[in-house]
Amino acid sequence: MRHTISILVENKFGVLARVTGLFSGRGFNIDSLNVAPTHVAALSRITAVLMGDEAALNLAIKQLRKLVNVVEVTDFKDGQAVQRELVLVKVKASAKSRSEVMQICEIFRTKIVNVDHKDVIVELVGDCAKVSAFLNLLEPFGIIEIARTGTLALKRA
């Protein structure tokens, strides 16, 4: 099963290493993870997408809550949270193919953030399904490089 987990932590030395260590120690595969400061100077938020068995995950969350410097752990159920991802894609785009690439970008409401003779860098924000659909359409042109933030989530209510 795929789980999106939000972990509020104190900005203390080594806390990220402890959190990722706990997951790897319990055999969890981290699909994606991101961490950055919040508006409260002393706190950072980690959003992680994990693959694994439900019971084992619940146990891991219990252990997470006991870790030093972990303030809050939320396991988002479907639809509870707004989920978005940011992707930067460098795709081949010669003078010939550029207009076709730009057309796809326009349909997906993406933004071209860099243009070179042979390629463009596109910025896309969306949920999993949108990102997959977009990358599938770009594949035939030749994807050179890609960077993804992984899922970012915030509770609706």
Add this chain to the structure above:
Amino acid sequence: MRHTISILVENKFGVLARVTGLFSGRGFNIDSLNVAPTHVAALSRITAVLMGDEAALNLAIKQLRKLVNVVEVTDFKDGQAVQRELVLVKVKASAKSRSEVMQICEIFRTKIVNVDHKDVIVELVGDCAKVSAFLNLLEPFGIIEIARTGTLALKRA
């Protein structure tokens, strides 16, 4: 000094824990970090923003390159890379203040992705300076929660 580093790694068990462990073991403060799969099934990309001394960082990068499952490490100099961040902000917005919040959102070309009676969730993409300016303007309304992906970077040339 602030450094943005891109690390291409094999999707092997525990590699993220090893990378974060190396940084914390050497006393580096990770300001932000994100990791997600790339278009090549076997590879993930980590983008990390680190604060620390130049010489110590160069040493850490050398050690990173020697880690099992690390394929490539790039230390981006200023302007070499497109750098963007995705932010979700839940901000107080009553019937009274909502139009003012929406005005600020429009100026920053952000997107309102959720509306409730007392708050809205806003999605913003930008560089460090844009994100800071936006959050400063929202502060007086009352920021309830925030989630940031941290800097994502892709080489221009």
